[in-house]
Amino acid sequence: MKDQSQKPKYKQIIDAAVITIAENGYHQSQVSKIAKQAGVADGTIYLYFKNKEDLLISLFQEKMGQFVEKLREVIDGKASATEKLYLLIENHFRILSRDPKLAVVTQLELRQTNRELRAKINGILKNYLRLMDQILQEGIEKGEFSQGLDIRLARQMIFGTIDETVTTWVMNDHKYDLVGLAPKVHHMLIHGLGGGDETV
Amino acid sequence: MKDQSQKPKYKQIIDAAVITIAENGYHQSQVSKIAKQAGVADGTIYLYFKNKEDLLISLFQEKMGQFVEKLREVIDGKASATEKLYLLIENHFRILSRDPKLAVVTQLELRQTNRELRAKINGILKNYLRLMDQILQEGIEKGEFSQGLDIRLARQMIFGTIDETVTTWVMNDHKYDLVGLAPKVHHMLIHGLGGGDETV
Amino acid sequence: MKDQSQKPKYKQIIDAAVITIAENGYHQSQVSKIAKQAGVADGTIYLYFKNKEDLLISLFQEKMGQFVEKLREVIDGKASATEKLYLLIENHFRILSRDPKLAVVTQLELRQTNRELRAKINGILKNYLRLMDQILQEGIEKGEFSQGLDIRLARQMIFGTIDETVTTWVMNDHKYDLVGLAPKVHHMLIHGLGGGDETV
Amino acid sequence: MKDQSQKPKYKQIIDAAVITIAENGYHQSQVSKIAKQAGVADGTIYLYFKNKEDLLISLFQEKMGQFVEKLREVIDGKASATEKLYLLIENHFRILSRDPKLAVVTQLELRQTNRELRAKINGILKNYLRLMDQILQEGIEKGEFSQGLDIRLARQMIFGTIDETVTTWVMNDHKYDLVGLAPKVHHMLIHGLGGGDETV
DNA sequence: AATGAATGAGAGTTCATTCAT
DNA sequence: AATGAATGAACTCTCATTCAT
Numbered sequence: 001m002k003d004q005s006q007k008p009k010y011k012q013i014i015d016a017a018v019i020t021i022a023e024n025g026y027h028q029s030q031v032s033k034i035a036k037q038a039g040v041a042d043g044t045i046y047l048y049f050k051n052k053e054d055l056l057i058s059l060f061q062e063k064m065g066q067f068v069e070k071l072r073e074v075i076d077g078k079a080s081a082t083e084k085l086y087l088l089i090e091n092h093f094r095i096l097s098r099d100p101k102l103a104v105v106t107q108l109e110l111r112q113t114n115r116e117l118r119a120k121i122n123g124i125l126k127n128y129l130r131l132m133d134q135i136l137q138e139g140i141e142k143g144e145f146s147q148g149l150d151i152r153l154a155r156q157m158i159f160g161t162i163d164e165t166v167t168t169w170v171m172n173d174h175k176y177d178l179v180g181l182a183p184k185v186h187h188m189l190i191h192g193l194g195g196g197d198e199t200v
Numbered sequence: 201m202k203d204q205s206q207k208p209k210y211k212q213i214i215d216a217a218v219i220t221i222a223e224n225g226y227h228q229s230q231v232s233k234i235a236k237q238a239g240v241a242d243g244t245i246y247l248y249f250k251n252k253e254d255l256l257i258s259l260f261q262e263k264m265g266q267f268v269e270k271l272r273e274v275i276d277g278k279a280s281a282t283e284k285l286y287l288l289i290e291n292h293f294r295i296l297s298r299d300p301k302l303a304v305v306t307q308l309e310l311r312q313t314n315r316e317l318r319a320k321i322n323g324i325l326k327n328y329l330r331l332m333d334q335i336l337q338e339g340i341e342k343g344e345f346s347q348g349l350d351i352r353l354a355r356q357m358i359f360g361t362i363d364e365t366v367t368t369w370v371m372n373d374h375k376y377d378l379v380g381l382a383p384k385v386h387h388m389l390i391h392g393l394g395g396g397d398e399t400v
Numbered sequence: 401m402k403d404q405s406q407k408p409k410y411k412q413i414i415d416a417a418v419i420t421i422a423e424n425g426y427h428q429s430q431v432s433k434i435a436k437q438a439g440v441a442d443g444t445i446y447l448y449f450k451n452k453e454d455l456l457i458s459l460f461q462e463k464m465g466q467f468v469e470k471l472r473e474v475i476d477g478k479a480s481a482t483e484k485l486y487l488l489i490e491n492h493f494r495i496l497s498r499d500p501k502l503a504v505v506t507q508l509e510l511r512q513t514n515r516e517l518r519a520k521i522n523g524i525l526k527n528y529l530r531l532m533d534q535i536l537q538e539g540i541e542k543g544e545f546s547q548g549l550d551i552r553l554a555r556q557m558i559f560g561t562i563d564e565t566v567t568t569w570v571m572n573d574h575k576y577d578l579v580g581l582a583p584k585v586h587h588m589l590i591h592g593l594g595g596g597d598e599t600v
Numbered sequence: 601m602k603d604q605s606q607k608p609k610y611k612q613i614i615d616a617a618v619i620t621i622a623e624n625g626y627h628q629s630q631v632s633k634i635a636k637q638a639g640v641a642d643g644t645i646y647l648y649f650k651n652k653e654d655l656l657i658s659l660f661q662e663k664m665g666q667f668v669e670k671l672r673e674v675i676d677g678k679a680s681a682t683e684k685l686y687l688l689i690e691n692h693f694r695i696l697s698r699d700p701k702l703a704v705v706t707q708l709e710l711r712q713t714n715r716e717l718r719a720k721i722n723g724i725l726k727n728y729l730r731l732m733d734q735i736l737q738e739g740i741e742k743g744e745f746s747q748g749l750d751i752r753l754a755r756q757m758i759f760g761t762i763d764e765t766v767t768t769w770v771m772n773d774h775k776y777d778l779v780g781l782a783p784k785v786h787h788m789l790i791h792g793l794g795g796g797d798e799t800v
Numbered sequence: 801a802a803t804g805a806a807t808g809a810g811a812g813t814t815c816a817t818t819c820a821t
Numbered sequence: 822a823a824t825g826a827a828t829g830a831a832c833t834c835t836c837a838t839t840c841a842t
Contacts, residue, residue, distance in 0.1 A: 546795025
């Protein structure tokens with residue numbers, strides 16, 4: 001792991017954790033294995049993280065932080081909520097497409113943790129969900145989205161759909177183009193199964 | 201656990217597993233704890249299940265089997281795909297509302313298992329997903345749903361939305377009425393965020 | 401096991417134990433497996449034997465009893481100790497050659513038992529060792545064997561040699577003729593490595 | 601176990617295993633008991649041995665290795681095969697006499713292991729048996745031993761006799777002098793029961 | 801005499817974490 | 822800051838034996 005020696009140890013260890021977990025699965029990613037992948041001693045990990053759980057939370061925080069940050073950049077300044085939603089979906093897909101190992105870790109492996117850890121992970125996710133809520137709020141105000149929309153439910157539909165789509169893609173070994181699905185997914189979320197042309 | 205003594209041991213143990221896992225979490229549900237809850241000796245569990253994994257898979261199979269069966273009964277003979285979708289959502293919500301412990305187990309705890317076990321669980325889920333595909337196919341043929349619908353993606357939207365809605369409800373300690381959300385969720389899935397009245 | 405139904409249950413179970421142990425090894429011969437082989441219920445074994453250890457001791461007693469009895473018949477009335485020794489070796493080899501499963505059990509499997517059980521087995525062996533002592537005593541008195549012979553050591557040489565020869569044969573999957581080795585083994589025991597023609 | 605703290609852990613654990621097995625018997629020598637005897641934590645054993653079986657094989661290898669090595673040293677450079685055989689017997693007896701616990705372990709306890717482990721132990725014994733074969737070959741060539749000798753059978757006589765003698769000594773709680781038996785055993789092996797003076 | 805479902809004690813092994821160097 | 826040897830608690834599964842029928 002010579003090329004990692006430039007990075008600060010903190011990030012070096014987190015990246016090693018992503019690789020180790022993606023390659024071996026959560027339950028087969030012992031601290032000693034992560035340490036070896038990072039090129040440090042077992043004990044060194046405890047100089048940077050309080051314990052294993054803290055490492056995993058930090059991993060999620062670090063990666064999710066970048067994630068939301070990147071999305072905000074892309075979305076900011078766009079005219080419509082509809083467009084913002086599209087960019088959110090596409091970039092969500094794009095970021096995970098570019099880092100399939102991270103995708104494996106977030107979609108499959110990190111969900112194998114216990115309730116307590118998952119609660120903390122959900123806390124971190126809050127930022128992302130809030131971003132969705134903002135888009136939804138804006139869409140409703142601008143008249144793009146239905147006035148009667150229940151924002152919390154709508155956000156659950158958006159997040160649930162995106163999440164399920166990515167998970168299915170990961171479980172199918174990334175064998176098809178995820179980013180290419182963005183337009184269809186976006187269209188479905190906006191117009192529903194009915195396609196927006198139904199005469200109700 | 202005197203009132204369980206009527207049931208066959210097999211079901212008795214599965215029900216004990218649901219209760220134990222819901223109350224203690226997956227990783228704190230040792231075989232001995234499940235046995236005690238079931239009112240049998242540890243070894244007895246191994247007369248009915250090959251090992252702990254087999255017990256968990258059987259649990260999922262047993263409960264999911266009832267689930268899909270019940271849904272089929274409710275849905276069969278209904279006129280429209282739209283109506284069938286509504287019934288699927290409402291009953292999905294209803295069944296888990298009536299058995300909050302089962303909801304905890306399926307939404308949170310059983311996802312903490314390793315990749316291999318989850319693959320087996322997904323195999324069992326297939327039946328349910330196929331039911332959704334049938335409804336979608338029918339809806340497209342009858343002109344209720346958009347002709348251009350990608351069935352696989354649409355199913356991921358439906359399942360992802362339902363799943364996320366239930367999980368959020370479970371994570372909020374079942375503190376609101378889940379079944380009551382069915383109409384709104386159904387409407388969103390059919391009409392999308394745009395509400396079906398947008399002029400695009 | 402229909403053809404066993406004539407035999408008394410006691411022998412039926414012992415024979416089943418021999419077969420089961422020979423085929424599966426001592427540690428893989430659970431009571432339930434022996435019961436199945438014998439065509440009886442697990443519990444039935446406890447009507448005929450106090451416990452598993454008792455069954456094994458009885459097995460050894462039964463088979464070893466026949467063994468010594470047969471040898472006595474063959475040997476009785478023979479003229480010389482040398483001849484008796486030969487017959488003992490040859491018949492020891494012959495009996496185990498004819499029942500290779502019994503050979504596996506006595507040479508390999510029954511030695512895997514704990515110290516206590518082996519002490520009891522040795523008690524049963526005593527009869528056989530006493531027979532050897534008698535032959536040795538007779539041989540010394542008749543002048544066939546050396547006057548200075550230490551009977552106990554001599555018996556250990558005879559038994560050790562026979563036992564090692566049979567064990568090696570069993571470990572080599574009975575792939576050569578054991579009985580045919582009797583003359584050579586006998587000659588070696590009588591004349592030693594020197595062959596009796598050395599000029600000392 | 602303070603006085604063991606100088607030794608490398610590897611040997612420290614092996615010696616603890618010998619003592620524990622000799623004192624408690626094979627089946628009552630749990631890993632935790634061996635660890636306690638060695639003055640280390642249970643887990644430490646697994647830093648030096650793959651598993652319990654590996655510890656036992658290593659024990660035998662280590663002790664048997666020293667054994668054969670010591671015998672080679674003693675025997676090398678001796679003039680006759682007869683003398684070499686004597687030294688082999690005497691030293692075999694001497695080494696086990698000096699370490700009665702090791703004798704208990706090799707003669708009684710280690711034979712209680714399953715077929716697989718015993719096969720591995722036999723593999724290690726091969727070196728010792730080969731040493732015997734060499735002595736026999738040399739003796740035949742030098743005219744000390746009978747020309748017609750079957751080396752394999754002769755080795756089985758030697759090993760069987762020595763082994764049985766030691767085992768009997770161990771089963772009698774080492775209550776007599778084993779080394780003192782060497783001359784008689786040697787004489788018997790060379791001249792046989794007949795004593796070498798029989799006129800055949 | 802016979803059954804066989806139920807019992808429950810018992811042990812090898814893993815791995816997150818520590819701490820002397 | 823970094824190391825890595827040592828720790829020791831914790832859990833699944835087997836199987837001889839029992840006893841109600």
